[in-house]
Amino acid sequence: MQVSVQDLAASYGGPVVLSDVTFDVEEGERIGVLGPNGGGKSTLFRVLLGELRPLRGSFQRPSRLGFVPQTERSRLDYPVSALDVALMGTLSRLAWWRPVGRRERRAALAALERVGLTALADEQFGELSGGQRQRVLVARALVQDAPVLLLDEPFSGVDRTSADLLERLLDDLAAEGRGLLLATHDLEQARRFDRVLCLNRRQIAFGPPEETLTRAVLEETYGGEIVALPGAAAAVLPPHHHEHD
Ligand SMILES: Nc1ncnc2c1ncn2[C@@H]1O[C@H](COP(=O)(O)OP(=O)(O)OP(=O)(O)O)[C@@H](O)[C@H]1O
Ligand SMILES: [Mg+2]
Structure with missing residues (x-):
């Protein structure tokens, strides 16, 4: 196991912004971290990076982590x-x-x-x-x-060709045995990952996408932002999101 998280909770000194987080990352596994804006994806990464001390719970991680920050923060x-x-x-x-x-x-x-x-x-x-x-x-x-990479919305603002290139690259990295935790708003992409972690201020679900991304889980994860699409199970509209289509 490369990363293991037990009953993690986090806050920035005020209200609890993330709780009940329990999951693990196996070698070579690609994990999609899903959730609405403010759902706690970046907060989870900050805890794993050691930038934010957890309120509760514990986690194990390799000493070296690769990190791709969310764009607007660079x-x-x-x-x-x-x-x-x-x-x-x-x-x-x-x-x-x-x-x-x-x-x-x-x-x-x-x-x-x-x-x-x-x-x-x-x-x-x-x-x-x-x-x-x-x-x-x-x-x-x-x-x-690093043996594990945390990528916070690495596809945001990236065109289709570059996104395809990046996705193939991530597959290669996973094939090398690296664990990947990747925050994304792209449900279709998340369906191609090995497991998904759904966050909405707390952990809603964790598991293989085909079992986990049920309508009930998606509704709990995204609340009112869910829309039905013809032919697709569900799609997500991130209404406040930056440069997203
Ligand atoms: N530095 C901070 N100080 C106080 N509160 C914060 C700070 N950073 C984030 N928060 C709060 O923590 C909650 C979770 O935010 P977080 O950035 O983890 O969400 P996110 O899932 O990454 O959202 P997005 O999809 O917009 O990137 C939000 O309510 C946010 O307002
Ligand atoms: Mg974020």
């Missing part, structure tokens, strides 16, 4: 290139006295290649499109070479 205003951002993924492994060397540059360039951005390595990060920045952040997480 700062855009400092003058760094795409390659610089990818290189940041090597920093935690470098001894303090060692400058970034050829090996790290190679790893960062290889990661940029895996996300299809070799040509943009020297562009300013802040001048890239939203989707390209997402891919750079995925490259940075790749460079971290």
